[in-house]
Amino acid sequence: QRGCPFRCSFCQHRESDLVTIDAKSRKSFNINRILKEAEWICANGASDLAVLDPTFNSGPHYLTVLDALIDNKYKGKISLQCRFEMVRESFLKKVIQLAAN
Secondary structure, three states, X not given: OEOOOOOOOOOOOOXXXXXOOOOOOOXXXXXXHHHHHHHHXXXXXXXXXXXXXXXXXXXXXXXXXXXXXXXOOOOXXXXXXXOHXXXXXXXXXXXXXXXXX
């Protein structure tokens, strides 16, 4: 996804949505594309994955993306940018499960 609805004064992404008509709107890739990319990443032995989305865990499909990595047996390192106040137990459980792969 692209864009952030929060506008934190300290963040480099605070103005990423100023070009959109609705400041709260965000652009997202199609979930099928993301799932295919997760499958490709796992099938091709990627060993270091960095999700450069500061609001990764605020989108509608972040748990589905983690499930895809788990299901496809991703075994490398992963770095996720997340909103701390939006971290939920379901997210932590999936991250732990992913780390156990």
